[in-house]
Amino acid sequence: MNILEKIANELDTFSKSERKVADVILSSPGTVIHASIAALAKQANISEPTVNRFCRRLDTKGYPDFKLHLAQSLANGTPYVNRHVDENDSAEEYTTKIFESTMANLELARKSLDTSTINRSVDILTQANKISFFGLGASAVVAHDALNKFFRFNVPVVYFDDILMQRMSAINSRQGDVVVIISHTGRTKSLVEVASLAKENDATVIGITTEGSPLAKECNMVLSIDVAEDTDLYMPMSSRIAQLTLIDILATGFTLRRGTKFRDNLKKVKDSLRSSRFERKE
Amino acid sequence: MNILEKIANELDTFSKSERKVADVILSSPGTVIHASIAALAKQANISEPTVNRFCRRLDTKGYPDFKLHLAQSLANGTPYVNRHVDENDSAEEYTTKIFESTMANLELARKSLDTSTINRSVDILTQANKISFFGLGASAVVAHDALNKFFRFNVPVVYFDDILMQRMSAINSRQGDVVVIISHTGRTKSLVEVASLAKENDATVIGITTEGSPLAKECNMVLSIDVAEDTDLYMPMSSRIAQLTLIDILATGFTLRRGTKFRDNLKKVKDSLRSSRFERKE
DNA sequence: GAACTTTTTGTAATTTTATTACATAATACA
DNA sequence: TGTATTATGTAATAAAATTACAAAAAGTTC
Numbered sequence: 001m002n003i004l005e006k007i008a009n010e011l012d013t014f015s016k017s018e019r020k021v022a023d024v025i026l027s028s029p030g031t032v033i034h035a036s037i038a039a040l041a042k043q044a045n046i047s048e049p050t051v052n053r054f055c056r057r058l059d060t061k062g063y064p065d066f067k068l069h070l071a072q073s074l075a076n077g078t079p080y081v082n083r084h085v086d087e088n089d090s091a092e093e094y095t096t097k098i099f100e101s102t103m104a105n106l107e108l109a110r111k112s113l114d115t116s117t118i119n120r121s122v123d124i125l126t127q128a129n130k131i132s133f134f135g136l137g138a139s140a141v142v143a144h145d146a147l148n149k150f151f152r153f154n155v156p157v158v159y160f161d162d163i164l165m166q167r168m169s170a171i172n173s174r175q176g177d178v179v180v181i182i183s184h185t186g187r188t189k190s191l192v193e194v195a196s197l198a199k200e201n202d203a204t205v206i207g208i209t210t211e212g213s214p215l216a217k218e219c220n221m222v223l224s225i226d227v228a229e230d231t232d233l234y235m236p237m238s239s240r241i242a243q244l245t246l247i248d249i250l251a252t253g254f255t256l257r258r259g260t261k262f263r264d265n266l267k268k269v270k271d272s273l274r275s276s277r278f279e280r281k282e
Numbered sequence: 283m284n285i286l287e288k289i290a291n292e293l294d295t296f297s298k299s300e301r302k303v304a305d306v307i308l309s310s311p312g313t314v315i316h317a318s319i320a321a322l323a324k325q326a327n328i329s330e331p332t333v334n335r336f337c338r339r340l341d342t343k344g345y346p347d348f349k350l351h352l353a354q355s356l357a358n359g360t361p362y363v364n365r366h367v368d369e370n371d372s373a374e375e376y377t378t379k380i381f382e383s384t385m386a387n388l389e390l391a392r393k394s395l396d397t398s399t400i401n402r403s404v405d406i407l408t409q410a411n412k413i414s415f416f417g418l419g420a421s422a423v424v425a426h427d428a429l430n431k432f433f434r435f436n437v438p439v440v441y442f443d444d445i446l447m448q449r450m451s452a453i454n455s456r457q458g459d460v461v462v463i464i465s466h467t468g469r470t471k472s473l474v475e476v477a478s479l480a481k482e483n484d485a486t487v488i489g490i491t492t493e494g495s496p497l498a499k500e501c502n503m504v505l506s507i508d509v510a511e512d513t514d515l516y517m518p519m520s521s522r523i524a525q526l527t528l529i530d531i532l533a534t535g536f537t538l539r540r541g542t543k544f545r546d547n548l549k550k551v552k553d554s555l556r557s558s559r560f561e562r563k564e
Numbered sequence: 565g566a567a568c569t570t571t572t573t574g575t576a577a578t579t580t581t582a583t584t585a586c587a588t589a590a591t592a593c594a
Numbered sequence: 595t596g597t598a599t600t601a602t603g604t605a606a607t608a609a610a611a612t613t614a615c616a617a618a619a620a621g622t623t624c
C-alpha cells in the first residue's frame with residue numbers, strides 16, 4: 001500500500017541503477033516530491049528513462065503519478081477504521097477510537113445508501129398530509145430528532161416511542177399519511193405490527209431499517225443503512241448516528257423541494273426562539 | 283493546513299472562474315489528482331492559465347505542486363470538507379455534502395474535546411448517586427439518548443425535556459447527584475437557571491455546551507465542543523451528532539471504569555430484549 | 565451613463581518536463 | 595568466447611505547464 005514501504009521491501013529485486021534511485025528516494029523522500037525527473041536522475045547519477053522505468057516497476061503510471069503516491073505516503077495517512085475499544089484504553093484512546101469508528105461507519109453508511117430511494121422518500125414526505133415517526137429504544141431518539149426537524153416545517157407531524165400510542169396512531173392513519181418507522185434490526189415485533197397496521201389503513205410506510213428484515217417486508221419503501229454495529233458494549237452506537245444523518249438528509253431534501261419561500265418560514269421559527277435566549281455580545 | 287479545507291474556506295474570495303475550478307476539485311478531489319491541467323480546465327469550463335492562477339492563489343508553486351498538496355490532503359485521513367448544501371443540489375449531491383460535513387465536523391469536534399475533562403467527567407458520573415440529563419429542542423434528543431445509554435448501567439438516571447420538570451428535579455437534587463445539561467449555544471435562559479438551581483442544591487453540574495457561554499459559567503465542569511454549525515437551514519445538525527458521540531464516549535468510559543463484572547449486567551439487559559424480537563434465521 | 569481604471573480571463577507561444585524509440589553497454593549463460 | 599538477454603543511456607518526440615500578452619468584463623469616477 002504505502003509506496004515507501006513497497007520500495008523498501010522490493011529493494012533487492014531492483015537492478016543496480018534502480019537501486020540508486022531507490023536509495024535517493026528513501027533517504028530524502030520529502031525532497032523528491034518537489035524534484036523533476038531530471039533532478040532526481042542527476043542526483044542518483046542515472047538517466048531519466050531509468051527513473052521512469054523505476055516508477056513503472058512500482059505500478060505507477062509514470063513519474064508524476066509516482067510522486068503523487070509518494071506524497072500520499074509521506075502524509076502518513078491514518079484512515080478511519082473501526083477499532084474496538086479495549087479494556088485498558090485511556091480516555092484519550094477510547095475517545096479517539098469512538099470518533100474514528102463513528103466516522104468510518106458514516107462512510108460505510110453513505111456508500112450503502114441509495115440516493116434514488118432518498119429522492120423518492122423526499123417526494124413522498126413533501127406530499128404527506130401528516131407524518132409520523134415511530135421508534136423504540138435507541139431508535140426512539142432518532143424518531144424524536146426527526147420530530148424536531150420536521151416540526152419546523154409547519155407540517156402535521158407526530159412522534160411516539162410508546163407501543164400503544166404507535167398502534168393507535170397507525171390504526172387511525174389514512175391515505176396520504178406517511179409513517180416512518182425506525183428500527184436498526186427491523187426485528188422488533190411491535191414495530192413490525194405497527195408497520196402492518198399503518199399499511200392496512202392506506203398510509204405510506206417508510207422504513208429506516210435493514211434490508212430484508214421483517215420490518216422491511218412490511219414497508220412501501222425502505223431506506224437501508226448497512227453499518228457494522230459495534231456490539232462490544234451491547235449498545236447500538238454507530239447505526240443511530242447514521243440514522244440521524246439520514247434524517248438530516250431527508251429534512252434537507254424536504255426544504256430544498258419546498259423552495260425558497262418555504263425557507264423563510266424556518267427563519268421565523270428560529271427567530272421566535274430568540275427571546276428565550278441570552279443575547280450573544282459581540 | 284489541509285488544502286481542501288482551505289479551498290472550502292476561501293470559497294467566497296474566489297472569482298467566478300476560480301470558483302468553478304474549486305467546485306470541480308471539491309466534488310471529486312480524487313479524480314483531480316490524476317488529471318492534467320488541461321483536463322481539469324476542460325471539466326471546469328475555463329482556461330488552463332486560470333487553473334494555474336488558482337493554484338498559485340493557494341500558495342502552491344503551480345499545478346503539479348498543487349496536486350501534490352491535494353494528494354497529501356487526501357491521504358491525511360480527512361477528505362471531508364464542510365460544504366454547504368446548494369439550492370439546486372440533486373439528492374445525490376446533498377446526501378454526499380451532508381455526510382461529508384458531518385464527518386468533517388466530527389473531526390473538528392474530536393480536536394476540540396479535552397480528554398482530561400472527559401476523564402474527570404467519567405469519574406464524577408461513575409460516583410454519582412443519581413444522574414439527570416436535561417436538554418431542550420435538538421439537545422433534548424441528546425439527553426434522551428443519554429438516558430437510553432445510562433439506563434442500561436443500572437444507575438438511577440432521569441431525563442427531562444420539559445422546563446418545569448427540569449426545575450423541580452434540579453431543586454430536589456442533593457450532594458452526590460450529577461446533572462448533565464446539554465445546550466449547544468449555552469444561552470438558553472431556562473437551562474442556565476436549571477444549572478444554577480442544581481448547583482445551589484449541591485449537585486455536580488456538567489455542561490455539554492460552548493466554552494464561555496452563560497451556561498458554562500454555571501457548571502462545575504464543561505465539556506465543550508467546537509463545531510462550525512451549519513446554520514444554512516436554521517437547524518442544528520452537526521453539533522448534535524458531535525454531542526451524541528460525546529455521550530457514547532462518556533457511556534463507554536463509564537463501562538470501562540466499572541470493570542468486567544459490571545459489563546455482564548449489560549448483557550443481561552440485552553438478553554431481556556430478545557423475546558420482543560423476531561429471531562434472526564441464520 | 566460615458567470614459568477610464570482595474571481586474572479577470574483567454575489565446576497563443578514558449579518553456580519545462582516526461583516519455584518513447586532506438587542504440588549501446590553490461591551481464592548471463594552455453 | 596560468442597550469443598542471448600537484460601539493463602542503461604542518448605536523442606527525438608510528445609505531453610504538460612507556464613508565460614506573455616491581448617481581449618473582455620467588472621468597477622469607478624465624473
